[in-house]
Amino acid sequence: MDWLSTENVVAVGTALLGIAASGVMLWYERRVPRRKRVGYRVQMDNAIGDDASSGRANRRLGLFDEAPVMSDATLVLLRIENDGSQGIADNDYTGRELHGLTAEFTDRTVRGVSVTQPAGSVHLMDHFTPAAGFGYTGNTLRIPRVPLNPREHFKLLVLLSGGDVGRPIRIVGGIRDGEVHPNRSATPDDKPPLFSRAARTITVVLTVCVLTLAVLVVARDDSPPPIGCARGTLTVTGSTAFAPTVREAAAKYERDCGGSTVTVDAHGSTAGVRELAGLGAQAKRGSPAVIAVSDGAKPPGLPDLAENRVAVVVFALVVNDDVRLRNLSTADVRRLYRGQITNWRQLGGPDLPVRLVSRDANSGTRQVFQRRVLGRGEIANSSRDCVHKDDATAPVVRCELDATEQALSTVAQVPGGVGYSELTLAEDAKGLHLLKLDGHTPSVEALERGDGDYPYREIEYAYTYGRPPADTLVSSFLTYLSRGNGLDVVRTHGHLPCETPEGLKLCAPNETDT
Template sequence: MDWFSAENVVAIGTAVLGVGASVVLLWYERRVPRRRHLGYRVQVDMPIRARAGTGAAGRVTPGSLGLLDGLGDDGDGLTPQGSALSLVLLRVENDGAQFLDSSHYTGHELHGLTAEFTGRRVRGLDVTQRPGSEHLATHFTPGAGLAWSEGTLKIPRVPLGRGEYYKLLVLLDGGTPGDPVTVHGGLLEGRVTPNRALSPDDTPPLLSRWAWVIISALTAFVCVLATLILLPDARLPIGCATGRLTLTGSTAFTPAVRDAARAYEKECPGAELEVAAAGSGEGIETLTQRGLAAKGRFPSVIAFSDGPAIDAAPQLRRLPVALTAFTVVVNAKLPLPRRDLSPSRIRKIFRGDITNWKTVDGPDLPITVVSRTSGSGTRATFEHTLLHKDEGEPAVTAPDCRTRTDPDVALLRCERPSTDALLRTVAAIPGAIGYAERRADTLPREVRALTIGGTAPTASTPQYPFTAIEYAYTYGTPPETSPAAGFLDYLTSGPGTNAITRQRQLPCGGPESGGRCGAPTG
């Protein structure tokens, strides 16, 4: 299982944890905030001593609700002097996500909440609130349900906005400080629960414990993943394979193949690619011989051909790689009024029907036809596209491209084994004409490219006639882990396509080819 690596495990774990956290937070945002919640907590619970003789009359007013009334009296059943007194500061707050109205309390009685002080009796209370919430004190009246009896304090239905709170300072007697204090009541789609005890006037923490756990876990996963990424990786990139590979065949496609091979070697240490351009026909022959010699094993050779290979062995498999445009070239000193020839005139020139440039509105100068040798993919493309299908080029009449071997033959024609040799010959002979692929690099200054029928030589123009599909041939199907399979994938769908476009050729795998390349065969 190649995918089962430390990086993948951490990445998948991070993704799962991130998705899970997102789902939980989404659920929390959609569900939990819709619930109302009242929280309470005891902030102070301390003993106090009473002094006798207060003599104050009992009264209940907002902000001073008879907290010390009657303390020290012993004639009306009030607190006798010397009994245990204590003060409890009880904070009640709306820590839910919605506004809490008086109608949201669900009890049938006038009050909304009930506070129980186990083992102690309520003697009085005062109400405090934060600045800006003084209006809350107006709700603490007997008419609103405020009352106490023994250890029970009835709290009115106080409306609270999000985050609002009030504090009740309750005077108690009997029992001991620390005895249980509970608040209960009903809320519409909500609940009343105790909060974690905090110091007075503290606000709740920004994030809950579980939020900190999730954040810490995500941070740890990301740190581990980043560490693994930064560590040197001895494994090869995806699609790379080690070993030797020979790239042969088309000289027209050689510049793109050479650039892609050098880039592939840089990205795939251990891969050794040899570029040995020899022409399409010779490249196919080399591949076939290496395949037969391998006796069932896959030969590490790819042969490129301009167009389909002629009489290819049945074991060969071909893959369309690129569309290449070729061009007709002439000596730059040839003073043609228009840098254009029609397909008909090109056919007549290369067949020998036209042997002087004055026939095509040029100077009175003999035409020297420079062609490629037999087996060249460029020549096969020229014959297939610009000559008649069953019509090949004539025989050589001047091997040195200057002197005819038979003076009675009007055509002066020679052949060259490569594109570079053809271009050098055309550049050296006034009146010479030939053909070559349309390269990204500039032609020699002594050579000029012609348009054909008014159409510029580009592979992206479907109307341009002198084009061919560049095929990559292998002897059988390359094994998935072989250098041949890796390089073909790199060249047809990976960064290697950049090497093709730099040479003004059109990758077959791109949308620009418009389906003109066809499908693999073999």
Template sequence: MEWFSAENVIAVVTAVLGIAASLGVLWYERRVPRRTRIGYRVQLDTPVSSAERSGRAGVRLGLFQENPQLSELSDATLVLLRIENDGSQSIAGDDYTGRELHGLTAEFTPRTIQGIAVTAPLNADHLLDHFTPAAGLRYTRDTVFLPRVPLNRGVHFKLLVLLTGGTVGDPVRVSGGIRDGGVFPNRSTTPDDIPPLFSRASRLITVLLTVSVVALASIVVVRDDTRPPMGCERGELTITGSTAFKPVADELAAKYEHDCAGSRVRVEARSSGEGLQELDERGAAAKGGSPALIALSDVPGTERQTGLQSSQVAVALYTLVVHDGVPRRDLTTDEVKAIYRGDVRRWNELRGVPEDYDLPIVLASRKSGSGTRDIFERTVLGGDIEEAYSSPDCETKIDPSAKVFRCELDSTARVLAKVAATPGAIGYTELRSGSTAKGVHTVSLDGRIPHPDTIAGSDYPYRGVEYAYTYGSPPTGSLVSSFLNYLLRGGGQEVVRKHGHLPCSMSEAGAICAPDPAEPADRTQ
């Protein structure tokens, strides 16, 4: 199922972690009472001789200068004990619950205490005022009694103890009673570290949330945001018909196959007329079925093809193209009509063409049944039909008496190739194909230049509607139905626009795509 995608799973896990963390914090705040806690740890436990060698002799001499003979004792050790408030509440003097004057005891059994000193950080040096005999500071053979020192959260003091007997590493234990809390050993990686800002559980949740969010963001960044066609279907489909629309059909087929695994779309463009005829014949042979075939056509089907169902795809622009050597980039509609009637047969008979450009005008035309030719005859020639062809290859004229030097070709690609290879040749093509071919250039009509950005607002005449035909209504859930939706309403619309056409689904194309009731129905013969 598409729901179980990587980004969806990570998004759900991230959301669950966030909700769990929020509920956990809320529960903790409501259910878990605020704790008072004193923590302690041994930060130094070393022989006195080692302290001297490591530079700590000054501490020893300053603290025990009245007993210089202690430096000669082979078993003398120094212990530095850190005691701190590492709970969530401040501790006042009356929070110590013992009945004795002192608040805490520090035991060093089996070693014997020879002397003590107390230090505090600069920002808490006021604590030293509490360490007096009157407040309860004293020591016995193996125990130090510490006063009821008030400690704000995170504040600490240190106890430096000189010991004899025993060995380095003998246990040290601090005990005492604290209201709503207790005294516990804690750990540190450095002698003067700072208590962590977050608890271990908080750090774990933060790490998990961060990893989840980063993973989700990575998927969003690198994934392909192109949405697959609506209702992808498997199977095989053939697209036939218009050769002018073939570049669009090729890209549509490749993109649909990429987005929809298990589909195969072949493009077999011939001409609009041949495509409609093949669709009509295969549909009739299917006896009520709908073949896996779509015919793209530049013109409507004939009245005899009653089983065909059309969908308007896009407005397409066409243009006249001439060999690059022809020195004209604009022709009037009257000049074009005269050329295709045979009234003008050589280029130097036209205005603006030098006398020495004395080449015959060679018409590279499409065969009957071509939608591009049909639109050219209706919109540019004013309904006139092109003269009969007089050359099989646009190189030799088989009938010297013919009014025009004209050959017929079966595809847009062959027209472009022939015009590019034949000096003095002229032809017509779909605009996008003509704008990218080498060896030819386009010509405007009556000063009107065809451009994809001005299809709707221009009065440029050589344009028409591209149709997609199926035999009857394709079954729901079929590849034909899915591809048709993709072409008319889905991701295929971007491909159509990319090739310079205006989709009929867009509002500005409405007036052009609307059928003309006065237009003859039979346009493919």
């Protein structure tokens, strides 16, 4: 049965236990508290001796001046209280004697007694008189019929001789519709427990059940299963900037969908798109199990490739940390990449030569940069190591690298280096910082707020050769990435999914023409 899961069993058990506990408490409120109860406890039972120190203690107490010196004297402190919910009147004591209760001290003789005066209960002292039966004989102490309101108490300090400390002490007597019983032993400063043992036990059990249920609910994966899992193998190629996102989504898909293998082999947007076109042309039937991810739309002349708009990706210009500039105008960026700015001091920066760290011709990140920011291509490559010119006539050093991570590490290592990258990878890199463009900060959050003025951004496309059948791994993974559980991965990597309200606007077909 589907409902017979661990969390459901714990939930039902907790509910039943709660109902039972409520019933028990209701019964307890209706039955037990109506009984009248007198409780007593021994709060102290100490030997006081006959030496000088104990003599000083006796004199300090000032209670037993007429008692003889006793080498075997003991001092007992008794607390008697009304621990029920109803008041106890003097006629609620059922004994035939004049007094109400009798305290019995095994093997000891009562030599003297003093009654304390509880705060707020001065009226109780009037009942401790010989006429009310208060007194002692041998090992017994007669306690008067003292009326007690709920939670009210009094204490008796009793001087004894003979016998050892710790010998049994009990109080006997009868209460109409109630009982006299011993309470938990406590020291004079202790307070009686606020809740009974039964109440504490029920509370602990309920708490454990609720915590267990909470752990089960939090720990379990509530994500709905991916739409239409498929088995088989799939290769995702293309953009290196979007590759970290695809790798994590692929790993998550493989965990969610057993029997699937998704390999990510990224080596540039254009190279990936052309590879897909070639594999599709060679296939005798159907669509190859390949997806090409591209930063921006595919080159013209590839009509057999079907597009799927996945997300809006934000890119950023980055400079070495030694270049302390934080903002450049689009006009200055164009001058940099035309070779018209050769030293950063020309833009108000440090005295460092400009070194352009670019991507190769297959890079979608480069193509987006040229299309969205420069409005034209970059100047010719002039360096293999990104530091020295191979062409002495070149205005500035410019090198080309194969991958986003490689470009970022080079900018961080080369003094005066400047380059470009996908935003999230750039934010995580060390030794470099981002540049604003015309005062606009590269930010996905700004796009979600409707600020579309930052220019260096592009739609991320996923291309297939034709439309793959719905039951294939290609189709399933595309759905997972663009509309299924993979959307969380896309967001985690700092991209704006096309399926979001703002993403739908930015991913509209006319967005590529703006």
